[in-house]
Amino acid sequence: xxxxxxxxxxxxxxxxxxxxxxxxxxxxxxxxxxxxxxxxxxxxxxxxxxxxxxxxxxxxxxxxxxxxxxxxxxxxxxxxxxxxxxxxxxxxxxxxxxxxxxxxxxxxxxxxxxxxxxxxxxxxxxxxxxxxxxxxxxxxxxxxxxxxxxxxxxxxxxxxx
Amino acid sequence: xxxxxxxxxxxxxxxxxxxxxxxxxxxxxxxxxxxxxxxxxxxxxxxxxxxxxxxxxxxxxxxxxxxxxxxxxxxxxxxxxxxxxxxxxxxxxxxxxxxxxxxxxxxxxxxxxxxxxxxxxxxxxxxxxxxxxxxxxxxxxxxxxxxxxxxxxxxxxxxxxxxxxxxxxxxxxxxxxxxxxxxxxxxxxxxxxxxxxxxxxxxxxxxxxxxxxxxxxxxxxxxxxxxxxxxxxxxxxxxxxxxxxxxxxxxxxxxxxxxxxxxxxxxxxxxxxxxxxxxxxxxxxxxxxxxxxxxxxxxxxxxxxxxxxxxxxxxxxxxxxxxxxxxxxxxxxxxxxxxxxxxxxxxxxxxxxxxxxxxxxxxxxxxxxxxxxxxxxxxxxxxxxxxxxxxxxxxxxxxxxxxxxxxxxxxxxxxxxxxxxxxxxxxxxxxxxxxxxxxxxxxxxxxxxxxxxxxxxxxxxxxxxxxxxxxxxxxxxxxxxxxxxxxxxxxxxxxxxxxxxx
Numbered sequence: 111x112x113x114x115x116x117x118x119x120x121x122x123x124x125x126x127x128x129x130x131x132x133x134x135x136x137x138x139x140x141x142x143x144x145x146x147x148x149x150x151x152x153x154x155x156x157x158x159x160x161x162x163x164x165x166x167x168x169x170x171x172x173x174x175x176x177x178x179x180x181x182x183x184x185x186x187x188x189x190x191x192x193x194x195x196x197x198x199x200x201x202x203x204x205x206x207x208x209x210x211x212x213x214x215x216x217x218x219x220x221x222x223x224x225x226x227x228x229x230x231x232x233x234x235x236x237x238x239x240x241x242x243x244x245x246x247x248x249x250x251x252x253x254x255x256x257x258x259x260x261x262x263x264x265x266x267x268x269x270x271x
Numbered sequence: 272x273x274x275x276x277x278x279x280x281x282x283x284x285x286x287x288x289x290x291x292x293x294x295x296x297x298x299x300x301x302x303x304x305x306x307x308x309x310x311x312x313x314x315x316x317x318x319x320x321x322x323x324x325x326x327x328x329x330x331x332x333x334x335x336x337x338x339x340x341x342x343x344x345x346x347x348x349x350x351x352x353x354x355x356x357x358x359x360x361x362x363x364x365x366x367x368x369x370x371x372x373x374x375x376x377x378x379x380x381x382x383x384x385x386x387x388x389x390x391x392x393x394x395x396x397x398x399x400x401x402x403x404x405x406x407x408x409x410x411x412x413x414x415x416x417x418x419x420x421x422x423x424x425x426x427x428x429x430x431x432x433x434x435x436x437x438x439x440x441x442x443x444x445x446x447x448x449x450x451x452x453x454x455x456x457x458x459x460x461x462x463x464x465x466x467x468x469x470x471x472x473x474x475x476x477x478x479x480x481x482x483x484x485x486x487x488x489x490x491x492x493x494x495x496x497x498x499x500x501x502x503x504x505x506x507x508x509x510x511x512x513x514x515x516x517x518x519x520x521x522x523x524x525x526x527x528x529x530x531x532x533x534x535x536x537x538x539x540x541x542x543x544x545x546x547x548x549x550x551x552x553x554x555x556x557x558x559x560x561x562x563x564x565x566x567x568x569x570x571x572x573x574x575x576x577x578x579x580x581x582x583x584x585x586x587x588x589x590x591x592x593x594x595x596x597x598x599x600x601x602x603x604x605x606x607x608x609x610x611x612x613x614x615x616x617x618x619x620x621x622x623x624x625x626x627x628x629x630x631x632x633x634x635x636x637x638x639x640x641x642x643x644x645x646x647x648x649x650x651x652x653x654x655x656x657x658x659x660x661x662x663x664x665x666x667x668x669x670x671x672x673x674x675x676x677x678x679x680x681x682x683x684x685x686x687x688x689x690x691x692x693x694x695x696x697x698x699x700x701x702x703x704x705x706x707x708x709x710x711x712x713x714x715x716x717x718x719x720x721x722x723x724x725x726x727x728x729x730x731x732x733x734x735x736x737x738x739x740x741x742x743x744x745x746x747x748x749x750x751x752x753x754x755x756x757x758x759x760x761x762x763x764x765x766x767x768x769x770x771x772x773x
Contacts (some may be wrong), residue, residue: 126701140448143462148457151454152452152455154720154721155721159445159713163445194488197486197662198483201669205670227490227662230493230658256675261314264674265680
C-alpha cells in the first residue's frame with residue numbers, strides 16, 4: 111500500500127521522526143511492563159522486539175539527522191478535516207453508546223450522521239427521503255442478518271430493558 | 272484414482288444444489304468484513320445435522336471455499352480483507368481497483384480461487400494419507416521459521432524504506448503480545464485495563480488498519496471511491512483468462528504452497544497467502560510492480576488461500592487434526608454425525624470421503640459462474656453507489672462485523688482507534704502492511720520460539736533445535752533466498768550488462 115508521508119522543514123522527514131520518538135516511548139513502556147513478569151517465557155520475546163524497535167527508530171532518526179532526505183510523496187492531506195474528525199467521532203460514539211441505547215438506535219444515528227458527512231450534493235426532499243429509507247433498511251437488514259440468522263447477540267440497550 | 276461411482280454419488284441433484292447454495296452463501300458471508308469462513312461454517316452447521324454425512328460435508332466444504340473466495344471482494348474493492356486469508360489480496364487488488372481495473376481484479380481472483388481450490392482438492396483426492404505425515408513433521412521450531420519467512424515480506428512491503436517497515440513490524444509484534452501470554456499466562460501490556468485482557472483481535476485490527484483509513488479519506492473529499500475510466504466491459508473474462516494462462520506457473524506454485532501450508536494445523540489461509548505472495552514476487556520479472564496493482568500478486572494470494580481448503584482437510588480427515596479453524600468446526604460436525612476421522616477413514620468410510628472430495632471439486636467448479644456473477648454485481652455496486660450511501664454502509668459494516676467476532680464493544684473501539692493510528696502513521700510514511708504482518712505472525716513466531724527454546728534447553732541442544740532439523744533448514748534456505756536473491760540477482764544482471772556492453 112502506498113503511503114503518503116508528509117515532509118518536514120529542511121527536507122527532513124519530520125513526521126517520521128516524531129513517529130519514531132513516539133515508538134521509542136512505546137517500546138520503553140513495553141520494556142517497563144515486562145519487568146513485572148516473572149516467567150522468562152513471557153518477557154524474552156517482547157523485550158527483544160522492544161529493543162529492536164528502539165534500535166530501528168534511533169537508526170532512522172540518526173539517518174535523517176545526518177543525511178536529511180524528505181519522504182517520497184509529500185503533500186498535505188487533501189479534503190476536509192472536520193469531516194474526517196466527524197466520521198471518527200460518529201463511529202466511536204455509536205460504539206460507546208451501543209450498550210445503553212442498543213444496536214438499532216445507535217446504528218441508525220451513526221448511519222445518518224456519516225451519511226450527512228459524506229454528502230457533497232444538495233439535499234432535495236426526494237433525496238432525503240430515499241437516502242433515509244435506504245439507511246434504515248440497511249441497518250434493520252443487517253440487524254436481522256446478524257441477530258436472527260447468524261444469532262449474534264447484538265446489544266438491545268440497557269435503557270430499554 | 273478412487274472409484275468413479277463416488278463421482279456419480281456427488282453429482283446427485285441434491286448435492287449439486289447444496290454445493291451451489293453453499294458456495295453462494297459462503298461467498299456472500301465471506302465478502303462482509305468481520306464475518307470469517309469459520310463463522311460462515313459454524314452458523315450453518317446445525318442445518319447439516321439432518322443430512323447424510325457426505326451431503327453435509329459437501330455443503331460445509333462449499334460454504335468454506337465460497338467464504339475464502341468472498342473475502343477477496345472487500346479486499347479488492349474496499350481495501351479491507353473480508354477474511355484474514357485475503358490480507359495479501361489488498362496489496363495489489365486495491366491498487367488495481369483504484370486505477371479502474373477492479374472488475375479485472377475480481378475476475379482474476381475468481382479464476383485463481385477456482386484454480387487453487389481444484390489443486391487443493393486434487394491433492395486431497397490423490398495424496399491425502401502420505402501428505403498428512405507432513406503435519407506431524409512440523410514442530411514448534413518449524414512454525415517459528417515459517418513465521419520468520421512470512422516476516423521477510425516486510426522488505427517487499429516497505430516501499431523503499433526498510434527501517435520504517437521494520438519499525439512497523441515491531442509495533443505489530445508488540446501489539447500481538449497484548450493480553451494473556453499463551454504459554455506462561457502472564458498478563459502483558461494491558462496496564463490494568465480489563466478491555467485489553469483478551470488481546471487485540473486480529474480481524475478487528477485488520478479492519479481498523481486497512482478500512483478505517485480508507486473511510487477517513489473517502490469522507491473528506493467528493494472524489495469517487497474507485498476510478499472508472501472505461502465503459503462497462505463485462506466480466507473481462509477473456510483478458511483474465513489470458514493473464515491467468517500467461518502466469519500459469521504462478522497459479523500452480525501458489526496453489527501447491529497453499530495446499531502445503533493448509534496441511535499445517537493452525538497456519539491457515541493468511542500465512543498461505545503471504546508465503547505465496549512472497550514467492551510470486553521473488554520469482555516474477557515484474558517484482559518491482561508488486562504492491563502497485565500487479566495481477567500476479569492477486570493470483571498468488573487467491574489461489575493459495577483457496578488451496579488451503581483442500582490442504583486443510585488432509586490432516587482433518589486422515590489424522591483428526593484440523594488444519595484450519597473452519598476444519599475444526601467441520602470436524603465437530605462430523606463427530607456429531609458419527610463419522611470417526613482417522614487413518615482408516617479412507618478405506619472404511621470411502622463412500623463418504625470420496626463423495627465429499629468429488630463434491631468439493633463440484634463446489635469449486637460452481638464457484639466460477641457464481642463467483643463471476645456475484646463479483647460483477649459487487650463491483651458494479653461499489654462503483655455506482657453514491658458516496659453518501661457507500662461510506663455509511665461500509666462504516667456500519669465495520670462496526671457490526673467487528674462486534675460480531677467476539678460480541679465485544681471494546682473490540683469495536685480498539686478497531687476504530689487502530690484505524691485512526693493507522694491513518695496517522697500512513698501520513699508519516701508507515702505502511703499498515705508490516706504492522707499487520709507483525710500482528711498476525713507475532714503470535715505464531717513467539718509460541719514456536721518459546722516452545723522450541725524450552726525443548727532445546729531441556730535437551731541441551733538449542734543449536735540443533737533451531738538449525739539442525741531438515742524442514743527448518745529448508746525454510747531457512749527460503750528465508751535467505753527471499754532476503755538476498757534480489758541483491759544477488761541485481762548484481763548478476765549488472766555484471767551481465769557490463770559484459771554485454773564490453
